[in-house]
Amino acid sequence: MEERAKMMFGEILDDVRKYHPLIHNITNYVTVNDCANILLACGGSPIMSDDIDEVEEITSICGGLNINIGTLNQRTIPAMFASGKKANELGHPVVLDPVGAGASALRTDTAVQLMQQVKFSVIRGNSSEIKTLAMGSGSTKGVDANVNDVITEDNLEKAIGFAKAFAEKSHAIIAITGVIDIVADAEKAYCIYNGHPMMSRITGTGCQLSALTAAFITACPENILEAAAAAVCTMGVCGEMAYKRMGKVDGNATYRNYIIDAVCNIDSNTLEKMARFKIK
Amino acid sequence: MEERAKMMFGEILDDVRKYHPLIHNITNYVTVNDCANILLACGGSPIMSDDIDEVEEITSICGGLNINIGTLNQRTIPAMFASGKKANELGHPVVLDPVGAGASALRTDTAVQLMQQVKFSVIRGNSSEIKTLAMGSGSTKGVDANVNDVITEDNLEKAIGFAKAFAEKSHAIIAITGVIDIVADAEKAYCIYNGHPMMSRITGTGCQLSALTAAFITACPENILEAAAAAVCTMGVCGEMAYKRMGKVDGNATYRNYIIDAVCNIDSNTLEKMARFKIK
C-alpha cells in the first residue's frame, strides 16, 4: 500500500509542476517571502493580498487559498473570513495554518471561528496548535509545540486516533507536523518520518509547508488526503536533501535557502525513493 | 547609437555608487527585504515607511520615491497619495510599480488614480499590468503577465508603439519587463534582451527592479530614460551573471541571493560589455 502511495506522491508532484496552481495567501509578514518562493519553487504561483476590499476578487482568480494566522490583526482577520467564504462558494481548496493558536485568545478564537464559518480542506499545525483547535482552547509555547505535545513512537497510536477523530469532527484533513508527521482523514493516516531536526531552527518551515500544501491540493483536488501527505513528505525529503548539502560553517540561514532550492529541484523519482511513511 | 548608450549606462551605474541615493519605499511586505538589500547592493540606501503621519516627512529627507502597490491596503493607500504628491512638490523622481493591476478593482483603481494625482517619472510593470493601466481596466494572472500579453519578436514593433503612445499620454517613462524589456518615452525605446527565464521563478525580481530604477533615476535625474533603461539592463545582466554561478543543486532561493550579490559586485565595464539592447 505504501509503494502505491509513493508512486502517487510522485504523480502529484508532477501535477503541481504541470498545472502551476495559483495560490492566494493571507499570511504573516515574518515568513511571507519564503512562502512565496517555496510556491514558485514547487511550480506554483503565489499572490499575497489581505485587504478586505480585494480579497474576494483575488480569491476568485486563484485556484486555492492559504490562510495563516501568524501576525493576524484587526485589519486582516475580516479578510480571512471573507476570502475563506468566497473560496468555499467557488469550491476552491482552503488550508488553515493556525500559527500560535493557544498562545493568545485572539489566535485561538480566530482559528476556532474560522473553522466554524469556513470549510477547510486541510488544517496544518504543530501538535500544540492542533490540540488547541480540537479543545477550543489550549497553551502553546509561542509558535513552537509544547514538549508535552510532541509525537513519538510511544504515543503515536493515540495521536493517530486523535487526528482521525478531529478530522471526522472538522471535516478537514488534519496535518500535525513535528518529529513524526501525521496526515489523516477520518479513516486513514499517513505517519511520515521524513525531515530533519535542524528544520526547527529556521523560522517558517511550517508556514512554507502550509503554502506548499495549498499548491499540492489545488493541483490534485480529487485526492486531497494524498496531496496533503505528498506535500508534507516533499517538505521533509527536501529538509533531508538540504541538510546533506550543509558544510561545516553553514547555519540556519543557508539551510533555509537549501530547503527551498531542494523544493525547486526535487523530481518525482527522488520523492518516491526518499519518502518514508506508514499508512495506518 | 547603442555603443554610446552602453557607455552612458556604465556612467549612470558609477553615479549611483557615487551619490548613494536615499530612496523612500512604500512597498509590499512580501519582497520588501529584497528591495532594501538590492538598494544597498547598488550603492543606494533604503528607507521604508508607509504611515500617513510620517510619509511626507520621510519623502522630504529622501532623494527619490518608489511606490509599489503589492499588498496595498486601506492604511497604506492614502500614504501612497500623500508621499507621491510631496515628492512631486519637491521635484523628486517617483517610480510606480502597479503590482497586480488588473487582478482586482482595488489595485487597478488605485494605480489609475495614483497616475491621475501623482506625476510619475517611471512606471514599471509586466505587460499585463501596463496594459491594464493604459486601458484603465484589465485582467492579470495574479502578479504575473498573461500569456497573451508576452512580448516577443513577432509583436515587438506593436509593443514599442504601445509603450511610446502610453509614455506620451502618461508623461512618464514606461518600462515593460518580460522576456524582452521595453523602456520608452514618447519618442525613443530601448528593447533590452538581458535577463534569464529563471528570474521569473523568484518572487520580487520586478519589485527589486522598481527599487533599483528609483535609485538610478534619483542619481541621474537629468537623464531619466537612460537611467531607467540602465537599471533594467543592470538587473538583466545581474540575472545572467547570477545564473552562471548556479550549481546543479542550486534553486530559486540561492538564485535570489546570487542576483543581489551580482548587483553588489557589478562594475560599469561588465555592464557595458554584457548589455544587449536595440534602440528604436
Add this chain to the structure above:
Amino acid sequence: MEERAKMMFGEILDDVRKYHPLIHNITNYVTVNDCANILLACGGSPIMSDDIDEVEEITSICGGLNINIGTLNQRTIPAMFASGKKANELGHPVVLDPVGAGASALRTDTAVQLMQQVKFSVIRGNSSEIKTLAMGSGSTKGVDANVNDVITEDNLEKAIGFAKAFAEKSHAIIAITGVIDIVADAEKAYCIYNGHPMMSRITGTGCQLSALTAAFITACPENILEAAAAAVCTMGVCGEMAYKRMGKVDGNATYRNYIIDAVCNIDSNTLEKMARFKIK
C-alpha cells in the same frame, strides 16, 4: 578586567543556548524574517505579534520583549506601549530599537514617549538615533547615522561620556553601534572594536542585533550590561567570521546569510578569542 569579561561573554552565550529565551518582537516588516532567524540561530525562540488585542498576552508568555519602531504605524504604536508596560509589570527585560528616530517627528515622538512610559533595559541604535533620543529631537539620514555623528578614536572619550550620562538619565543600558560600538551604563562602558564595514551594506544588521540583545539579556537578567555587551560583541565577531567566508563573487545577500550562519555556529571559545573591546 577585559579577560574576565571575555570569559563572562562566553558564559552568557552558553546561557542563551541553554535557556532558549522566548522573545516577543514588535518589529518592522523589512527585516523581521532575519530577526526571527537570528533569534533561532543564537538559541532563542521568536514570536512576532503586534495587534493590540493580543500583545499583552504574548508578552506574558515570553521571557523578554524587543520593540523596534521601523515601519511603525497607527495600528502598531499602541501595541508597543501596551506590551512595554506589560513587560515592565512582569519584570521582563525590554529592548528599544529606535529605528529612524530623527527621520520623522512620528518616530522621534514615539521613541521619546515610549521612554517616558516604559522602562527599557537596553536602548540600541546608531549614534544619530541615540543622540536624537537624548536631545528629544534630531535629524537622521534615513535609517543610517549622520556622518557627523560617527564615533571614532578622536571623539571616543566624549561619546563614552555622552553614553554614560544618557544611561544614567534614562536608567537604561545604552548601546550605540557603528564603527566602534559603545555599550554603557552610568559607570562603565564597553568600547567594542569587532565588526566589519560590509555589515552596513545589509539591511537590518541593527535590527538583528537588537533582537539578539533581547535574547542575551533575557537569558542573563542579573547582568544586563555584560549581556548586552556580549550580544554586540557576538554580532561583530560573527560579522568578521562571515566576511572571511566571502568569495570574490559574493555580495551583501550572501553576506547576510553568512552572518546568521555564524551566529548559529559560534561557540563560547571563539567568541572569547575574537572579542576585541576595552572597558572604560
